Amino acid sequence: MRLWLLRHGEAEPRARTDAERHLTLRGRREAGQAAVQLEGRQLQAILASPYVRAQQTAEVVREALGLPMAITTVPWLTPDSDPREALRRLDAYEGREVLLVSHQPFIGDLAGLLLHGHLEQPLPMRTASLAELDGELFAAGSMELLALVHPR
Known part of the structure; x- marks a missing residue:
């Protein structure tokens, strides 16, 4: 099984709430660079935090790759979420190639x-x-790190 973990691109420093922070132009470019790394992959699901910057990052990737699937928004991918809860939730995606944003x-x-x-x-x-x-x-x-790519 392949799991891709993507941190959102650069976001504006302030907004009304943390969840409402948007990507900057640089953040959109960074997300585009991440998408290049995913070209040719057989992604079967894109799961994203409900925060605006993660949604925007996921959408940049989805569009760049021309993927027809919808982005699945899940509440267990926020900054303060418990990784152990994520493991329980990921069971539903076992056997699939998944991108988390x-x-x-x-x-x-x-x-x-x-x-x-x-x-x-x-x-x-x-x-x-x-x-x-x-x-x-x-x-x-149970997993092995195959690659870690940082944007330029």
């Missing part, structure tokens, strides 16, 4: 949990960093 510290913590089996060693994820993980199932300590 989320935030720090959650996305780094989730990667660390999948790779090391604990939350003490998060993966460093800058804006629009894309991690490629592979494994037999979405479980703590």
Whole structure:
């Protein structure tokens, strides 16, 4: 199984609420760079945080790849979500190639949990960093990091 973890692109520093922060032009370019890394992949699902910047990042990727699927918005991909809850939710996507679009510290913590089996060693994820993980199932300590690409 292949799991792609993408942190949203650069967002504006302020908005009425954190959830309403939009991508900057640079953030859109960063998301486009991440999409290039996903060309030719057989993505079967795109799951995104409900926050505006994650939704916009997911949409940039979906459009750049010409994918006909809708983006699935899930409440368990926000910055403060529990990575252990995400593992339980990911069971529904087992056997599929999935892209998650989320935030720090959650996305780094989730990667660390999948790779090391604990939350003490998060993966460093800058804006629009894309991690490629592979494994037999979405479980703590069961996946291998194949690539970690940061935008230029």
